[in-house]
Amino acid sequence: MEWFSRNLPYLLAGISVGGQYALIAIGYTMVYGILRLINFAHGDIFMVAGLIMIYASTVMPMYISIPLVLVATVVIGFLVERVAYKPLRSAPRMSIMISAIGVSYLLQNLALYITGGLAQQYPAIPWISDTITVLGATTKRVTVITPFLTIILVIALVALIKYTKIGMAMRAASKDFETSQLMGIKINSVISMTFIIGSFLAAVGSLLFFTNYTGVTPTVGAMPGLKAFVAAVFGGIGSIPGAVIGAFIIGICENIIKGMGWTTFSDAFTFALLIVILIAKPTGLFGEKSTDKV
């Protein structure tokens, strides 16, 4: 019992961080599903969402700046795809990947230019930043909200993909561009939609994530981005439930390891896990089996 109460804060933090990773990981996995592209700029979109929040909250009230962050992040995600990826649609996959790395550095350096490289103070969002007590553990309300919000958003997303027309088009396009075009599906709108959803979820993730941290620096997106990517690979890249489960596992393990006093190794654990997964089950937990039946 004592062990439980000692570890509960870490478990709670783990579930919460897992939810935040999940929201980022969905962006990776969906874009990969449709374009077979690892969108390296995704972590930086997450960082940019944090910066927009900081600058927006200094000049306008919270109830305007939060929707603004969501909208602006979506617009940036959409523009990145249109400007950096769409012109390379028929280029070899390596070119578009390098373009993604380029966008990643572009966003980081733009952020460096704008912030001057100093960590910017993230505003406290009322209500979700409040301190509460759960089963004797003191934490912020955001810790408890995150997993529920994540699960609600994931269910909504899965329903969108399974039951709506655009969702059906996304599933079709992720398998076969050419035949989808023959059905009259506008491939470019479907791809844009994927980036819009991914960026929206990353923006929600950033609101939740940065509430627990004090500052946003230009490179702050790299680590959560990388871990979300590992989560997506762990769950089987291309699979949304896989990414979510992978993210929760990574978030919880990481924090349990911190709780055991091995904070220094928590990041190393994530990447060790990646190596083990790639060796033992390269397609991840729910990865598509490659069936090349004609």
Add this chain to the structure above:
Amino acid sequence: MSNILEVKDLSVSYGGIKAVKNISFQVPKGEIVTLIGANGAGKSSTLRSIVGLVKPKTGNIKLNGKEIAGKTPEQIVSQGITLVPEGRRVFADLTVLENLKIGAYMRKDSLEEDINWCYDLFPRLKERNWQLAGTLSGGEQQMLAIARALMSRPDIIMMDEPSLGLAPIVVKGVFDIIREINKQGKTILLVEQNANMALRAAHHGYVMETGTITLSGTGEELASNESVKAAYLGKNKKNNAVR
């Protein structure tokens, strides 16, 4: 008789290699027209350029009198033409019903009537309504690909080798369906290597060789043409004598 599709001086090339060289042909309303020829004759390239998957190098393609050459596939299919692609290409991860629904992606009206019509044409699909398309047999997938194309209510359906890789008995079924759909008023442009079956079904045929049209005539005329017989129907005079 009015032509639903008119192709004039169409050329297609892939990086300098000319796959289709200045071909012209027409598809009259309500008929089955077939393009036959060997591998690499440019049949598939012709269909793919009509529907916009490949941009034609030169030429005019008129659908119901409107120029469609050079437009995107979405724009072209919205004008009432569709292609049943080579190798069926059903969406393996979607159910049979979803495959039909996605065939009608551009439509906004009720689909129920058309789905029922497709199920009447292909009772096997109705039985397998909830199955993933990838679990169907080759023949069933071909039926599904045709049904999916019908769902967009096209004026003309193009089919690229619907008999490919199917057992003879299934091939016969596919051609029965093609005739049936035609009887119900759909115009069909059929590309086939199975010249025998295609010419028997078609009102009109064209023979393609290395990117050009070398012969044309009614299905019966071509089927009885000596050079066609020798090249595509496997009936060589000498061999016949021996047999």
